[in-house]
Amino acid sequence: MPETVRGPVADLGATLMHEHVFGLSPEILWNWPDIPEGWDLEERAREAAGKLDALKAAGIDTIVDLTVVGLGRYVPAVRRVAELTSVNIVAATGLYTYDALPPYFGNRGPGSLFGGPDRLAEFFVRDLTEGIGRTGVKAAVLKCASDHLGMTKGCERVFRAVAQAHLETGAPITTHSHSASKGGLGQQKLLASLGVDLERVVIGHAGDSTDVAYLEELIANGSYLGMDRFGIETISPFEDRVAIVAELCARGHAGKMVLSHDSYCFNDRFDADVVRQRHPNYHLLHISRDVLPALRRRGVTDDQIHQMLVVNPRRILAP
Numbered sequence: 001m002p003e004t005v006r007g008p009v010a011d012l013g014a015t016l017m018h019e020h021v022f023g024l025s026p027e028i029l030w031n032w033p034d035i036p037e038g039w040d041l042e043e044r045a046r047e048a049a050g051k052l053d054a055l056k057a058a059g060i061d062t063i064v065d066l067t068v069v070g071l072g073r074y075v076p077a078v079r080r081v082a083e084l085t086s087v088n089i090v091a092a093t094g095l096y097t098y099d100a101l102p103p104y105f106g107n108r109g110p111g112s113l114f115g116g117p118d119r120l121a122e123f124f125v126r127d128l129t130e131g132i133g134r135t136g137v138k139a140a141v142l143k144c145a146s147d148h149l150g151m152t153k154g155c156e157r158v159f160r161a162v163a164q165a166h167l168e169t170g171a172p173i174t175t176h177s178h179s180a181s182k183g184g185l186g187q188q189k190l191l192a193s194l195g196v197d198l199e200r201v202v203i204g205h206a207g208d209s210t211d212v213a214y215l216e217e218l219i220a221n222g223s224y225l226g227m228d229r230f231g232i233e234t235i236s237p238f239e240d241r242v243a244i245v246a247e248l249c250a251r252g253h254a255g256k257m258v259l260s261h262d263s264y265c266f267n268d269r270f271d272a273d274v275v276r277q278r279h280p281n282y283h284l285l286h287i288s289r290d291v292l293p294a295l296r297r298r299g300v301t302d303d304q305i306h307q308m309l310v311v312n313p314r315r316i317l318a319p
Contacts, residue, residue, distance in 0.1 A: 002317040003140040004062070005075075005082040005089040012088055013061025015313035018174065018204055018228035018260035019284065021048055021065050021081055021089065023267035024072030037268045041077050048265035049084035051284055058288035062088035062313070064260075066174060066204075068143045070096030072269070075132045081265075090317065093127035094143035094162055095120065096176065101154040111153065120161030121168075128169045140317055142166055144187075145176035151186050159187070163194035172316050174202040174226065179209035188221050198222035202258060202316060205229055208236050210244050212251075219256045224312060228260035230291050231282035238281065242291060245308075246298035254304035258312050259287055 001008035022044065029039050052063070067073045075091060082089050100106055109118035127139040144162040146155040166173055173196065177184040184203035192198055199222040206215055207227030215225060227245050229235060248257060263284055275282060281290065292305060 002090065002319060003138045005079055005091055005137050009088055012090075012310075012314060012317065014059055014309040015062040015064065015258075015317075016060055016260040016284075016287065016309075017064045017202065017258040017313050017316070018066050018226055018262050019063040020067045020071070020262070020264040020267070021063075021078045022072065022074060023067060023264050023269055024074055025268050026072060026074075028268065035268065037272070039268065041080060044266050045077060045080040045084060048081045051265050052081070052085040052087040052089075055284045055288070056085070056087050058285055060087070060284075060288060060309075062090060063284075064090040064092065064141060064174075064313075064317075066092045066141070066143050068092050068094040068096050070102065073132075075135045075137050079135055079137055090141065091132060091137055091139045092141045092143045092174075093124045093132065093139035093165075095158045096143065096145050097154050097158065098145060098147040098149055099152050099154055101157060105157070106154065109157065111157075118157065118161065120158065121164040124161060124165035125168050128165065128171050140171065140319075142171050142173045143175070144173065146183055146187060147176065147178045148181060150181070150183070151190060156190065159190050160194060163191055163196050166196055166200065167194075170200075170319065172200045172202070175204045177203050177205050179205055179211075179214070182211075182214050184218050184223070185214075185221075188218065188223060192221075200316070202226050205262070207241055207244065210236070210240050212244070212247060215244070215248060216251070216253070219253055223256075224316060225253075225257045226260065227257050227308075229262045230259070231261050231263060231279055231286045233279065233281065238290075238294075242294045242298060246295055246300050249295075249300045249304045254300075254307045255312065257308050258316070259291070259308050261286055
């Protein structure tokens with residue numbers, strides 16, 4: 001059974017495959033605790049649980065929380081949220097960087113100033129098999145990233161460690177990719193060269209692209225497409241995001257897509273008021289309220305929606 005923050009569950013139900021509960025800035029919170037956003041674990045946990053309860057009422061049963069090191073992962077707070085809501089939360093492990101590694105890893109390991117072993121894969125495997133920190137919460141998915149800078153040395157080390165952890169545990173992999181530069185193809189090439197089965201990989205943010213040829217090449221190579229930034233319309237507008245999903249469904253690819261927002265219940269790294277003004281649809285209910293009706297109007301069937309929200313996530317997250 002797939003692992004969640006509350007433990008293994010038999011049925012994940014309708015699942016959003018790329019969301020976040022909390023995005024935190026620990027050094028800011030440690031040193032300037034009076035920032036306007038504020039951080040009170042219990043208050044923020046109840047606020048997040050309320051948002052997830054509304055999501056449950058809108059027909060979604062599970063979210064995959066892809067907050068990893070580099071994005072402010074703090075699992076004790078997520079565990080408290082899980083105690084307050086019936087929505088399943090799946091935790092992730094990995095490391096998020098577009099470029100260099102955090103100094104803890106950048107100053108040790110292969111190619112670093114001081115050298116020594118690379119502990120990334122060791123940490124990732126521990127999160128998957130023993131639990132994250134002292135929480136006992138096991139991660140169920142691996143995450144790695146590359147963006148407009150391409151596959152930097154730091155990114156490559158993370159991808160290599162993620163591949164190693166995947167081969168040791170069988171955990172699926174999801175990526176952050178840069179669609180404008182067709183970055184998913186480079187990610188696939190590297191992961192395949194390391195022995196990863198690309199059918200166990202989700203190329204994240206593929207939905208930023210409207211290039212059918214690029215997206216079908218990713219599918220032909222075996223991976224799932226993360227159509228997972230609904231609500232971020234400065235990168236790709238609503239109509240384009242809906243249209244590309246509908247087009248790929250019409251071409252028979254519903255079995256290779258998953259849907260999501262890449263949204264946060266609370267994120268101190270952005271000004272919430274500015275985000276609401278510029279991205280009014282960037283919230284957990286956008287797919288249920290707006291995207292699914294728009295897909296149906298374009299001819300996407302309920303069976304295809306079930307495939308993208310229920311069947312594909314179940315296959316990806318199957319242990």
